[in-house]
Amino acid sequence: MTCQECGERPATLHFTKIINGEKTEFHICEKCAKEKGEAEPGTNHFSIHNLLSGLLNFETPIGESPTQSFYKQEQTNCPKCGLTYQQFTKIGRFGCSVCYKTFADKLDPILKKVHGGNTAHAGKVPVRAGAAIEIERKVQNLRSKMKEYIEHEEFEKAAETRDIIRSLEHRSSWEGGE
Amino acid sequence: MSLERFISEAVSPWMKDEGPDSDIVMSSRVRFARNLKNYVFPILSDREQNLEVIKEVRSEFNDVPDEHIGELELLEMESLKPIEKRVLVEKHLISRNLIEQSKNGAVLLSENETVSIMVNEEDHFRIQCLVAGFELKKAFTLANSLDDWIESKVDYAFDERKGYLTSCPTNVGTGMRASVMLHLPALVLTQQLNHIIPAINQLGLVVRGSYGEGSEALGNIFQISNQITLGKTETDIIEDLQGVVMQVIEKERAARRALLDNSRIELEDRIYRSLGILENSRIIQSKEAAKCLSDVRLGIDIGLVNGLSKSILTELLILTQPGFLQQFAGASLTPTERDIKRATLIRERLELEYQLSKKSEGDEQ
Numbered sequence: 001m002t003c004q005e006c007g008e009r010p011a012t013l014h015f016t017k018i019i020n021g022e023k024t025e026f027h028i029c030e031k032c033a034k035e036k037g038e039a040e041p042g043t044n045h046f047s048i049h050n051l052l053s054g055l056l057n058f059e060t061p062i063g064e065s066p067t068q069s070f071y072k073q074e075q076t077n078c079p080k081c082g083l084t085y086q087q088f089t090k091i092g093r094f095g096c097s098v099c100y101k102t103f104a105d106k107l108d109p110i111l112k113k114v115h116g117g118n119t120a121h122a123g124k125v126p127v128r129a130g131a132a133i134e135i136e137r138k139v140q141n142l143r144s145k146m147k148e149y150i151e152h153e154e155f156e157k158a159a160e161t162r163d164i165i166r167s168l169e170h171r172s173s174w175e176g177g178e
Numbered sequence: 179m180s181l182e183r184f185i186s187e188a189v190s191p192w193m194k195d196e197g198p199d200s201d202i203v204m205s206s207r208v209r210f211a212r213n214l215k216n217y218v219f220p221i222l223s224d225r226e227q228n229l230e231v232i233k234e235v236r237s238e239f240n241d242v243p244d245e246h247i248g249e250l251e252l253l254e255m256e257s258l259k260p261i262e263k264r265v266l267v268e269k270h271l272i273s274r275n276l277i278e279q280s281k282n283g284a285v286l287l288s289e290n291e292t293v294s295i296m297v298n299e300e301d302h303f304r305i306q307c308l309v310a311g312f313e314l315k316k317a318f319t320l321a322n323s324l325d326d327w328i329e330s331k332v333d334y335a336f337d338e339r340k341g342y343l344t345s346c347p348t349n350v351g352t353g354m355r356a357s358v359m360l361h362l363p364a365l366v367l368t369q370q371l372n373h374i375i376p377a378i379n380q381l382g383l384v385v386r387g388s389y390g391e392g393s394e395a396l397g398n399i400f401q402i403s404n405q406i407t408l409g410k411t412e413t414d415i416i417e418d419l420q421g422v423v424m425q426v427i428e429k430e431r432a433a434r435r436a437l438l439d440n441s442r443i444e445l446e447d448r449i450y451r452s453l454g455i456l457e458n459s460r461i462i463q464s465k466e467a468a469k470c471l472s473d474v475r476l477g478i479d480i481g482l483v484n485g486l487s488k489s490i491l492t493e494l495l496i497l498t499q500p501g502f503l504q505q506f507a508g509a510s511l512t513p514t515e516r517d518i519k520r521a522t523l524i525r526e527r528l529e530l531e532y533q534l535s536k537k538s539e540g541d542e543q
Contacts, residue, residue: 012513093345095222097335118409121341123352
């Protein structure tokens with residue numbers, strides 16, 4: 001089979017495009033494919049990220065001028081990796097774990113769309129991170145207890161609680177390897 | 179290179195196992211996406227930071243994660259030849275992304291090639307377990323134990339509410355993608371698959387060609403996997419997928435029976451014509467090869483073709499891809515040269531198979 005574009009070289013790439021149920025077949029050679037910018041199978045040129053960024057652009061409400069919303073989006077910057085929300089909508093991927101906190105208020109609508117309405121994790125918890133979360137919860141409980149003790153002027157108990165908090169925090173930061 | 183040695187290098191050891199439901203299910207795969215807490219994700223990190231991750235892997239990941247798996251070997255992309263990388267992609271052990279976009283990408287491989295852990299791909303770690311046949315739970319258990327093994331060494335990016343944090347929000351939560359590779363020639367032939375796919379999609383599962391997103395289903399091989407990673411437990415995801423795949427298997431078997439009952443002679447004709455093409459052609463394109471291999475594999479599975487091993491479809495589909503063909507030839511090939519080489523390779527492989535089966539018959543007598 002010869003390439004349907006140039007009609008010279010043999011066709012080595014065969015595509016089937018299905019748009020709205022309409023099937024079109026392409027048979028082209030590598031050179032024409034590159035020129036046409038058609039994706040080589042499996043190269044992911046049009047990947048989930050392109051589709052995802054389509055989903056992410058729902059932000060601009062109809063009627064609002066684009067410059068205004070551009071300005072707004074520019075304001076959020078991830079403190080750890082520097083990613084802006086605008087960049088995120090382009091690449092469809094986050095730059096670091098802190099991004100999830102930075103863009104937290106915009107996250108849930110996106111997650112709902114891609115995960116069938118779900119927004120919270122229900123699966124596995126890593127042992128070590130699990131332990132750290134446990135300690136964090138304990139520390140928070142103890143802090144509020146300590147406040148109570150201080151309010152009731154039970155300073156000895158408050159000091160004891162403070163020491164426990166310190167040792168817990170020390171342990172978690174040591175285990176966390178930070 | 180001799181054909182036998184080439185095949186033994188080209189075919190992953192796990193592919194020789196047949197596994198449950200191997201008349202339809204070729205392989206089951208589970209992968210976890212994981213990231214390090216204190217490092218920027220690979221998509222934004224620089225070479226330096228990625229190198230640090232590699233260094234950590236090199237120094238910390240030396241022990242044996244699982245006695246059935248043995249030691250893992252670290253292969254860095256920069257020290258591999260282009261053709262070697264391409265071969266790894268064609269064996270589904272690494273992604274194209276790792277070659278094309280990653281800075282200081284690497285892969286940890288087990289000797290039997292069941293386990294591959296990509297480092298510095300889209301996420302810091304992509305833990306993948308591939309097993310033969312319909313064995314999702316086996317793949318999951320193994321991937322899970324490898325995940326525990328890595329977690330004992332590093333701090334994962336994890337959030338109590340959002341789960342495992344991944345670069346792409348489509349993976350967040352469990353970070354798990356479970357998939358099953360199925361050979362569905364009868365459902366394609368009877369045009370039933372077109373009706374089944376939309377139903378599967380409604381259940382939060384996706385059907386794709388064998389090389390993932392956007393790839394065509396070469397040789398009637400389809401991949402069914404979970405789309406949703408958040409809000410469901412790992413076990414639920416595995417069980418949902420398992421249930422759907424079981425139904426698809428039943429439908430395929432029913433379609434095969436119906437074809438045998440209603441149009442046996444047409445089916446035989448189709449299968450033997452394809453076998454004839456494979457045995458005799460001198461130039462063959464990958465698409466035609468895949469179609470013929472699919473027909474012959476169907477013939478083997480329904481007992482029409484004897485003297486050929488089941489794994490031949492998997493094996494030859496992988497062997498006749500451009501990367502492997504060029505490795506076999508030891509040189510880069512033009513498309514026409516590839517088609518000639520492909521035809522030769524298939525003919526020789528079938529010849530070898532007939533010799534082996536004759537020999538084993540002789541041994542039995």
